[in-house]
Amino acid sequence: MFDKRFRKTVRKFSMLRKGDRVAVGLSGGKDSTVLLHSLAELKKDLPFEIVAITIDEGIKGYRERTLRIAKDECKKLGVEHKVYKFESEAGKTLDTLVKNTNAKRGAGCGKESCDLPCSQCGVLRRYLLNKGARELKADKLAMGHNLDDMAQTVMMNIMRNEPARLARLNEPMVKNARFVTRIRPLMLTPEKENAIYAYLKGIELEHVECPYAHFAFRSHVRRILNETEERYPGTKFKIVNSFLDMEGALHSHYSKGVKLAECESCGEPAARDGICMYCRMITSSGAGNRKTAIAKTRTAR
Amino acid sequence: MELIVDSEKKKLQYSGSVSSLLKKLGVMREEVIVKVNGKLAPETAEVGAKDKVEVIKVVFGG
Numbered sequence: 001m002f003d004k005r006f007r008k009t010v011r012k013f014s015m016l017r018k019g020d021r022v023a024v025g026l027s028g029g030k031d032s033t034v035l036l037h038s039l040a041e042l043k044k045d046l047p048f049e050i051v052a053i054t055i056d057e058g059i060k061g062y063r064e065r066t067l068r069i070a071k072d073e074c075k076k077l078g079v080e081h082k083v084y085k086f087e088s089e090a091g092k093t094l095d096t097l098v099k100n101t102n103a104k105r106g107a108g109c110g111k112e113s114c115d116l117p118c119s120q121c122g123v124l125r126r127y128l129l130n131k132g133a134r135e136l137k138a139d140k141l142a143m144g145h146n147l148d149d150m151a152q153t154v155m156m157n158i159m160r161n162e163p164a165r166l167a168r169l170n171e172p173m174v175k176n177a178r179f180v181t182r183i184r185p186l187m188l189t190p191e192k193e194n195a196i197y198a199y200l201k202g203i204e205l206e207h208v209e210c211p212y213a214h215f216a217f218r219s220h221v222r223r224i225l226n227e228t229e230e231r232y233p234g235t236k237f238k239i240v241n242s243f244l245d246m247e248g249a250l251h252s253h254y255s256k257g258v259k260l261a262e263c264e265s266c267g268e269p270a271a272r273d274g275i276c277m278y279c280r281m282i283t284s285s286g287a288g289n290r291k292t293a294i295a296k297t298r299t300a301r
Numbered sequence: 302m303e304l305i306v307d308s309e310k311k312k313l314q315y316s317g318s319v320s321s322l323l324k325k326l327g328v329m330r331e332e333v334i335v336k337v338n339g340k341l342a343p344e345t346a347e348v349g350a351k352d353k354v355e356v357i358k359v360v361f362g363g
Contacts, residue, residue: 007328029361030359048305136343148331148360168313191331191359191360192332192359192360195334195359195360196334196341199334200341205359206361207307207356207358207361208361209361210361214363222360226331226332226360227329229331230329230330230331
């Protein structure tokens, strides 16, 4: 059942082609590890290559263990594995970025609604995953996002009144050769099924929560959706299927006139003229070695 | 029954379905898997005094 749904999703959205080189965004958590295993299984029937990328954000007491799982699983499956660290790429760990930002603001956010660490982490992680996939000459970047993640993202974009962001959830507004195509083969698989699959396959499950997770709006939405799913089973599927039905209309509406600029600092695609979000973030948060960080991004061009 | 929730052991007087047990414990079904006597069990499984039930949280933020 699990494998059937996985393969059906890959086929339905034409995610893979014969001969593709696929970079898996591998955190070492259950979803990305299950993705790695499922792709390795699929590879027995469809010839394509797999490499794995792990981003080490530098979150004390959290990433060390999943990093070890990621390394072990790649070794077990014979997959090439590359680790990118925030510290060496952006000049600072996430812990330091958050500390610097809080110091600059005078105090930590402290509010339940504060989403800052996750926003910073998301920008840096996406940037480095894309850069890493390109360095590894990957045609596709496979992410472990599951049905729950997708339903949460759809709801978060609606609740924040960000329909343009929702429109590009599955597909970027503008194609750009510097963006490696993202695929989400587990997007129709519930998170709990991933956990069961991991358990049955003997994949080590990580039991440590990211210390910044409680800041995230996503945690709030996750709780609401899980409560709703218990009372009204099928809710998550319905949310994601509704999005997939509307996706075409949303995309064509919001992609009109959208152009990509080039970051003046690192040369990566940027949503607007000037400096991209990544460069702005590592500079404004006082990331010490900005010159080194930007020189590093330029070497990947 | 012997109950383990997040590696914490307790004794509990209970007999009924796994699903009702989770409700009683205030645990969301969507966020856990349950092992009964060492084997993965569906939420419809019936458990009682002689069983060892382990509730494992599998949904984390991050």
